[in-house]
Amino acid sequence: MKKILLTILLSFLSYPAFSQEIANLFIEKFNNDDNLEIISIGKKMFQVMESVSSDNADFNKAIKGIEKIVVISSKDSILNNEYYNSAYEILTKKKNGFEPLLSTKEGKDDLIVMAKESKGIIKELVLLQGDKSDNFSLITLCGDIDLKTLAKYSEKINLSGLKVLNSINEENNK
């Protein structure tokens, strides 16, 4: 009986350690911060979008595995640096399980794309962008993210930048 109770207790204590979405971790740090603008599109809306845009097969295919999109942004030039650094810290912590896909810097603009995988499927794709003064944005896609499908969608609607996903995918497969 004691062993059962101890197991239950330990499972409750370890619950918070289970992987949390990056958006949740970020917002928990900046509780009720009015400077942050949050846009959230959830599972139910994705189901509605799928039915509404039934004539747009490419769009539906691209969003098929996606369950949630969250966009967190800010235009507060004073706090953007802090937001960017905090998001970067959370993303790069090993325990949160994100692996870098790419990282670039163009002028003052920093761009990082990271992904969290589970059993070979990307569960969360994160794009962190900021120039540490004028802009900050954290975009997360949650669900079963298929990079190939996203790449095909971009080809079909002339979003040529997603072709890079193809090349990254091929490199990963090598």
Place this chain on the structure above:
Amino acid sequence: MRELLERYWKCETSQDEEQKLREWFAGNGVPEDLKKYRDVFQALDDFKELKAPASISRKAQSYLPAIQLYPSLKIAASVLIAVSIGIGIYTHYQQEEFLKGVFSETYSDPQDAIKETQAVLDKISSSLLKAKDCIEELQEDSVVINEPEELIIEEE
């Protein structure tokens, strides 16, 4: 009594029977072959009369309240654990509710949601395009560096 003694060695005797054995060995009717065990039972009697020194006795007595409190401590610890678990569950629930509120659906009109989703995909692709441009630029630079210099031989 021999039978009782046999049972004593097998630890099968009751306290009353052991008392009988002690009294019998303290008396005079003990057979010669059993007199060797008289000292054993005499020692048992002596141990019974032993008393702890006053200092040890006082120390032992000081532990008594703690020993008596032990069942209450167990109950208090159980209550504390249960309350901690309850607070943990409540806090977790509150946090979940807060996050649900923060990440509630922004759009009620699916058309607006579609536009935003397309904008997100566009943003991702344009960002990746920038990255691709950077990679290509770096690759071009590395080609320039690796080009061998021309060897110029001056004729005398």
